[in-house]
Amino acid sequence: xxxxxxxxxxxxxxxxxxxxxxxxxxxxxxxxxxxxxxxxxxxxxxxxxxxxxxxxxxxxxxxxxxxxxxxxxxxxxxxxxxxxxxxxxxxxxxxxxxxxxxxxxxxxxxxxxxxxxxxxxxxxxxxxxxxxxxxxxxxxxxxxxxxxxxxxxxxxxxxxxxxxxxxxxxxxxxxxxxxxxxxxxxxxxxxxxxxxxxxxxxxxxxxxxxxxxxxxxxxxxxxxxxxxxxxxxxxxxxxxxxxxxxxxxxxxxxxxxxxxxxxxxxxxxxxxxxxxxxxxxxxxxxxxxxxxxxxxxxxxxxxxxxxxxxxxx
Numbered sequence: 001x002x003x004x005x006x007x008x009x010x011x012x013x014x015x016x017x018x019x020x021x022x023x024x025x026x027x028x029x030x031x032x033x034x035x036x037x038x039x040x041x042x043x044x045x046x047x048x049x050x051x052x053x054x055x056x057x058x059x060x061x062x063x064x065x066x067x068x069x070x071x072x073x074x075x076x077x078x079x080x081x082x083x084x085x086x087x088x089x090x091x092x093x094x095x096x097x098x099x100x101x102x103x104x105x106x107x108x109x110x111x112x113x114x115x116x117x118x119x120x121x122x123x124x125x126x127x128x129x130x131x132x133x134x135x136x137x138x139x140x141x142x143x144x145x146x147x148x149x150x151x152x153x154x155x156x157x158x159x160x161x162x163x164x165x166x167x168x169x170x171x172x173x174x175x176x177x178x179x180x181x182x183x184x185x186x187x188x189x190x191x192x193x194x195x196x197x198x199x200x201x202x203x204x205x206x207x208x209x210x211x212x213x214x215x216x217x218x219x220x221x222x223x224x225x226x227x228x229x230x231x232x233x234x235x236x237x238x239x240x241x242x243x244x245x246x247x248x249x250x251x252x253x254x255x256x257x258x259x260x261x262x263x264x265x266x267x268x269x270x271x272x273x274x275x276x277x278x279x280x281x282x283x284x285x286x287x288x289x290x291x292x293x294x295x296x297x298x299x300x301x302x303x304x305x306x307x308x309x310x311x312x313x
Contacts, residue, residue, distance in 0.1 A: 013038075013296050013297065013300035014038070014197070014227055014228060014244070014296055014297055015038045015039045015073065015075075015197075015199075015228045016228045016229075016241045016244035016245060017036075017037045017038050017228065017229065017231050017240035018038065018039040018040075018041045018199075018228065018229070019032050019037035019040055019041060019231045019236075020230060020231065020232045021040055021042055021043065021047075022048055023042040023044050023048050023056045023057075023076070024047075024049070024052045024056040029063060029066070031234065032234065033066075033067060033070045033072070035237045036238065036241060037072065037234075038072075038073060038241070038300065039072060039074065040067040040074050041074075041075040041076070042060060042063055042074065042075070042076045043076075043077045044056060044060070044076060044078055044088055053079070054087075057088060057091040057092070058091065060076060060091055060092055060094070061094045064094055067096070068096035073098045074096055074097050074098055075097070075098060075099045075101055075135065076088075076092045076099075076100050076101070077100070077101040078092060078101070078102065085114075086117060088100075089117045089121060092132075093125055093127065094125075095127060095131075098133060099132065099134060099135055099158055100114075100132060100135070101134075101135040102135065102137060103139060103163065103166075104137065104140065104143075104163075105136040105138065105139075105143055105150055106140070106142055106146075107146050107150060108150050108154075111134065111136060111150060111154050114134065115153075115156050118132050130155065130156060132156065133156055133157070133158040134156045134157050134158060135157075135158055135160070135161060136151075136157060136159075136161070137160075137161055138160060138162050138163065138167065138183070138187060139162075139163035139167050139170065140166065140167060141167075141171055144167070144186070147186055147187060147189075147190035148190050148194070150190075151190040151191055151193065151196055152193070152194045158196060159197035159199045159228075160187055160190065160191050160196060160197075160199065161187070161230065162180065162183050162187055162200050164203065165204060165205075165206065168180075175203075175204045176203075177202050180202050180204075184200060184201070184202045184224070185224065187200065188226065197227050199228050199230070200221065200230070201217050201218050201220065201221035201226060202217065202221065202224070203217045205231075205232050208232060208235060208236055211236075214235075214236055215242075215243070218236075218243035218244070221243065221244075222244050227293075228240070228244050245294075245297060246297070253275075254288075254290045254291050255287075255291060257274045257279060257283070257284065257287045258287050258288060258291070261274070261279050261284045264279075
């Protein structure tokens with residue numbers, strides 16, 4: 001059965017901020033729903049104690065519906081050991097769960113095996129084939145050598161991200177901007193080759209205490225080509241949203257640039273000048289990419305406002 005995914009990168013509005021919430025904590029979910037994250041990421045893995053995983057999994061649909069009704073997209077981070085993962089896949093295919101984050105992805109075959117299970121579960125639950133998207137976490141040296149294979153493994157893949165702490169263990173390296181720069185840029189390149197979304201930033205997701213530092217980190221990530229980030233603390237959400245959102249003045253300038261170029265093309269010119277600088281096809285393509293991202297983001301924000309008024313932080 002063909003997947004109902006017309007275009008990997010554009011079939012979902014951009015997730016600038018994906019806020020982790022322990023899936024077993026009603027208190028933390030209540031707090032998270034007061035924030036402006038684009039997506040709530042219910043965590044069945046590290047944040048959920050082993051003795052609570054079965055109970056929490058059984059309630060995951062109720063939690064997802066609660067978050068969805070409040071205007072949030074919902075992602076679930078599932079567990080890695082296969083026996084537990086299969087139970088997670090069976091429990092987390094749900095109308096209100098948009099995607100699953102897969103930790104410790106080793107290769108493309110793993111993605112395809114997960115997708116095969118999802119095909120069956122979606123059919124059983126009468127959901128469209130391809131409803132459940134995937135985010136791959138790159139967390140060891142072996143996966144780092146297979147980025148293209150993973151990124152291009154299956155149409156369900158929405159994006160890919162480096163898991164800094166686990167990767168550092170595998171590589172026996174420190175967790176800092178020097179060691180993490182190359183793996184993250186490699187992920188951006190692999191995602192662009194595959195047409196999926198690069199997620200993350202150069203640094204550790206656990207560094208949330210220094211808000212100014214985190215703001216600078218996600219701003220740098222946006223310049224490097226990332227489109228969104230995981231947030232483990234509510235204080236990170238606003239910084240991520242701001243960093244991965246085009247500035248209004250930049251969008252206005254991009255629209256004016258495209259209009260100027262289109263007029264030049266209509267006059268038979270292959271290039272033009274705009275604000276004293278030469279403009280040719282690659283410059284125009286960058287401007288159009290910025291406009292397209294802003295249009296997608298504005299669509300998301302408009303739908304969110306229809307569901308629920310913005311809640312003060």
